[in-house]
Amino acid sequence: MTYRGLTWDHPRGRAALERAALAAPGLIEWDVHSLEGFESSPIEDLAARYDVLVIDHPHLGDALAGGALSPVESWLGAAEIERVSADAVGPSLASYEAHGKTWALPLDAASxxxxxxxxxxxxxxxxxxxxxxxxxxxxxxxxxxxxxxxxxxxxxxxxxxxxxxxxxxxxxxxxxxxxxxxxxxxxxxxxxxxxxxxxxxxxxxxxxxxxxxxxxxxxxxxxxxxxxxxxxxxxxxxxxxxxxxxxxxIGGTGLAISARTTPDPQLVALLSWLMHPLTQATLIPEHSGQPSNGAAWHNAEVNRAAGDFYTATRRTLDESWVRPxxxxxxxxxxxxxxxxxxxxxxxxxxxxxxxxxxxxxxxxxxxxxxxxxxxx
Incomplete structure (x- = not known):
């Protein structure tokens, strides 16, 4: 099957995902909505129409009340989640945790x-x-x-x-x-x-x-x-x-799966690959993205290409406050x-x-x- 994904309409939000989709032709098609849509559209409504969603963590309260998302633990192994957590810059993964579960993978880190x-x-x-x-x-x-x-x-x-x-x-x-x-x-x-x-x-x-x-x-x-x-x-x-x-x-974006979607191994492998340290240090920044992986933030080549954006703002990201x-x-x-x-x-x-x-x-x-x- 072809999964439907939704992200936000800015190169930082779509370019790397569209490039990654070429690695698995026919697996996922990405739609986009505006920054305002990303900031305000209820996840529970979007999850009724899309399988994979790029989300903002403050929406989780309403999304969980409506049973809109599948916990990451239901489709990704504990060891892989632990690795992503250990690699994530600042509280970028922690912001997607609630109810003792993880509800999205931190594709992108920002504050x-x-x-x-x-x-x-x-x-x-x-x-x-x-x-x-x-x-x-x-x-x-x-x-x-x-x-x-x-x-x-x-x-x-x-x-x-x-x-x-x-x-x-x-x-x-x-x-x-x-x-x-x-x-x-x-x-x-x-x-x-x-x-x-x-x-x-x-x-x-x-x-x-x-x-x-x-x-x-x-x-x-x-x-x-x-x-x-x-x-x-x-x-x-x-x-x-x-x-x-x-x-x-803290802001940033996370990759979540709708509760009505059962991801096949190919989709899980793609989402996991997007979180891999090498992908985060290469494909993501090379296609206008902003990685969540701490090693990418410390990578000298990544920083040189980004005008030292990451080293100049890392302390702020690490100290950022997480909304409820x-x-x-x-x-x-x-x-x-x-x-x-x-x-x-x-x-x-x-x-x-x-x-x-x-x-x-x-x-x-x-x-x-x-x-x-x-x-x-």
Missing amino acids: QVSARLPERVAEAPRTWDDVLRLARREPVAPNLAGPHAMLSYLSICVALGEEPAVDGAGELVSERVGVEAAQILIELSRTAPSGTAELNPIQLLERMRAERDVAYVPLVYGYVNYASGPGSIAFGDAPEGPGGRIGSV RLPGFTAFQATASGLLREHVAAADAAGAWRAVQGEYARTLAGVTIPPLQPQT
Whole structure:
């Protein structure tokens, strides 16, 4: 049979998968959807139509509640999963774990990092205080479009020394930290170049590369595709807080199989091959991908071809914070992002914290991962 796969429509999301599919003609055909579709489309809906899905880990809560995915343990051996886990950079495999099971293989590793124009910002600011000082003399843009307003907010909270409490009880973050994080976004938004607040990460990086009117972005999901070639962007670690902690929310993508699909050995072999250290260090980066394998991140040739993207951002990836895999979390981060944008535009830091906390209490307080649906 021919399996149907779904990934996202960017060279980083599709090129390596399409090239790998040529190794097994007729085995899998890949469709694509937009970055916004990848960030917001319910996995449980997509799994009804596709056999193999490239997913984002925060969707797992809703996907598991609907019994949409097959645990990796049901189609891949424990020794192979253990090897992938040992090789994975940062928490890129751990982000797909829930309920004592693994629900996807980390094809791609990414977290929010900093991006700068090297001719305007010679060295990335180390701390958030440094970022605010830079914004007084160079155009600095926070990433606030779509869910990224909330993701930026959460990352700043982590840097300020407080990991969000996502156990469904109490405050998401304290008032002190939540207000301070919102104030940072307000200050950066005051001087950000016009139109940048509406740009998703890809659009923001495209604008940086083409128009050169955004000198620095403190938190944007790293895209190795923009780190080399004409107009290349310099990527670096995300800013630290006063205690030296880098604040960043892990992203990346995972390969998952629909619960309604029984993969044959040929499909399992292809997915396993995509995770092999040699594949991760060759085919993935050679076809616009961003590997999840730690050895690939340390590979001198891979880094040289990528403008040292991997060595420059590895610490951030290793320290990145993992979002909860709770039902309703993706809806929460979307709604909370809209509330944050409203209060940032109004320069109301206290109101931003109250709005985010209120939405958290309304949608997530007391929520836990429900029992697994029986696998059919």
